[in-house]
Structure formats: structure tokens, C-alpha cells
Amino acid sequence: VLSRPAFLYKEGLTGAERGTATHSVLQFADLAAARENLAAELQRLVREGYLAPELRAHLDEAGLAAFFSSPLLARMLSAQKLLREYAFLTSVSAKYVQPDIPPQFATRTVLVQGIADLVLVFPDHLELLDYKTDRRKTEADFLSAYRPQLNLYALAIDKRFAPKKVMYKGIYSLELGRLIEA
Numbered sequence: 001v002l003s004r005p006a007f008l009y010k011e012g013l014t015g016a017e018r019g020t021a022t023h024s025v026l027q028f029a030d031l032a033a034a035r036e037n038l039a040a041e042l043q044r045l046v047r048e049g050y051l052a053p054e055l056r057a058h059l060d061e062a063g064l065a066a067f068f069s070s071p072l073l074a075r076m077l078s079a080q081k082l083l084r085e086y087a088f089l090t091s092v093s094a095k096y097v098q099p100d101i102p103p104q105f106a107t108r109t110v111l112v113q114g115i116a117d118l119v120l121v122f123p124d125h126l127e128l129l130d131y132k133t134d135r136r137k138t139e140a141d142f143l144s145a146y147r148p149q150l151n152l153y154a155l156a157i158d159k160r161f162a163p164k165k166v167m168y169k170g171i172y173s174l175e176l177g178r179l180i181e182a
Contacts, residue, residue, distance in 0.1 A: 015133070015134070015135070017055070017058075018058065018059075018060070018133050019132075019133045021051065021052075021055040021056075021058070021059055022059065022060070022063075022064070022131065022133050022174060023085070023117065023131060024045070024050055024051050024055075025042065025045060025050075025051060025059065025064060026067070026084070026117070026118075026131055027050075027084045027085050028045055028050040028051075029041050029045065029068075030044075031068070031073060031076060031077060032077070034064075034068045035068045035069060035073060038061065038064060038065050038068055039061075042056055042059070042061075042064075043056075060133070060174055060175075063133075063174035063175065063177060064174065066174075066177040067172065067174060067177075070172075070177075070178075070179070071179075072129075072170075072172060072179050075120065075127075076118070076120060079120040079121055079122055079127075080121050080122055080123055081120075081121035082118065082119075082120060082121075083116070083118065083119040083120075083121065084117070084118055085115055085116075085117065086115065086116040086118075086119045086157075087113075087114075087115045088112075088113070088114060088115075088116070088153075088156050088157065088160055089111060089112070089113045090111070090112055090156040090159050090160060091109045091110065091111055091112070092109070092110060092112050092152070092155055092156065092159075093106065093107050093108070093109065093110075094106055094107070094108045094109070094110050095107070096151075096152060096155055097110050097112065097152065112152060112155075112156050114149075114152075114153055114156065116128055116129075116130070116153050116157060117129060117130045117131045118130075118131070119157060121161075121164075124164070125164060125165060125166070125167040125168075126157060126158075126161055126164050126165065126166045126167065127166065127167065127168040127169075127170070128150060128153060128154050128157060128166045128168070128169045128170070129169075129170050129171070129172060129179075130146060130149075130150060130153075130170070130171050130172070130182075131171075131172050131174065132146065132171055132172070132173050132174065132175075133174050133175065134173070134175060135175050136175075137173070137175065137176075139173075139176065139180050142171050142173055142180055143171070143180065143182060146171055146182065147169075147182045150169045150171070150182045151169070151182075154166040154169055168181070169181070169182040170182055
């Protein structure tokens with residue numbers, strides 16, 4: 001839970017605070033309960049300490065409601081396993097982190113650490129999803145800004161779950177209310 005004096009929330013959240021609050025909801029929400037009654041599920045998250053009461057008032061409830069009624073939710077519920085906020089640390093060749101690296105350094109090993117917002121585990125494949133709360137961005141903006149990160153995360157997750165592979169990468173924009181294939 002974020003810590004900031006309550007009176008400072010009157011002006012709204014910073015982008016980072018809004019993103020953190022939204023990610024808390026998406027990490028800890030009971031998906032089926034949120035689809036049925038988002039307000040009640042948000043209240044449960046506040047009651048159980050997953051979400052500060054001051055933050056609840058500043059959430060984009062329309063964006064969250066769209067998410068919880070989207071086709072993506074059905075996909076999530078059909079997965080064999082949901083890994084929310086999946087932390088990983090793995091090594092990869094430097095060329096995957098910096099594609100324009102000089103050839104003599106391209107095969108050197110570097111560590112990649114990250115937290116995937118959501119990994120859907122299916123019997124034969126994986127799907128990697130990233131939630132974004134950025135405002136005033138187009139689909140092209142999201143892909144330009146976040147596709148390289150998703151590609152790197154997919155490589156790392158492939159290593160962790162081999163022989164299963166990430167067969168789908170997507171960015172869910174709460175602002176746009178849709179999933180963008182990356």
C-alpha cells in the first residue's frame with residue numbers, strides 16, 4: 001500500500017501512484033468477483049489491506065470495469081494457472097538486451113531481472129501480458145515503448161518454463177480499454 005498523507009490525494013494521483021494502485025487491484029482481485037460486482041471487490045481489497053482507502057477514490061473504475069468485462073478476463077479464467085506479478089531473474093546473451101551491441105560483446109551473458117504483470121500458463125504454451133495505465137497514448141505509442149521489454153521478458157520466461165514457450169504477448173491499456181497484441 002502506498003504511503004502518502006491523505007490530504008495530498010485531493011489533487012489526484014501521480015502516474016506512478018495510479019499505476020501502482022491499479023496493479024494492486026489487478027494482482028489481488030478475485031477475478032470472478034470483480035466481474036460480478038467491481039465496487040464490492042474493491043471494498044474487499046480496501047478492507048483486507050491490499051488497497052489504501054485514499055487510493056480507491058482515485059482509481060479509474062470505468063477502465064477497471066472494462067477490463068473485468070473484457071474477453072481477456074475469460075482467457076485468464078480459462079488458463080491452467082495465473083502467475084500475477086511473476087518475478088524472475090535469468091541470464092541471456094547481451095545481444096537480446098542491446099541489439100546494436102558490438103559483435104565482440106554480443107554473446108556475453110547479462111542478467112535480466114523483471115516482474116511480469118501476468119503469465120498465463122496453458123497445457124501447451126504461455127501467454128505474457130502487461131497492464132498499462134499510461135494516458136494519452138495510441139496503440140503505436142504503447143508498442144514502441146513496451147514491445148522491446150515484452151520481447152525480453154518472453155525470452156526470460158521461455159527459459160524458466162522450457163520446453164513451453166510464450167506464444168502470445170499483449171499489452172492491456174486501461175486507458176484505451178483494449179488488449180494490444182505485441
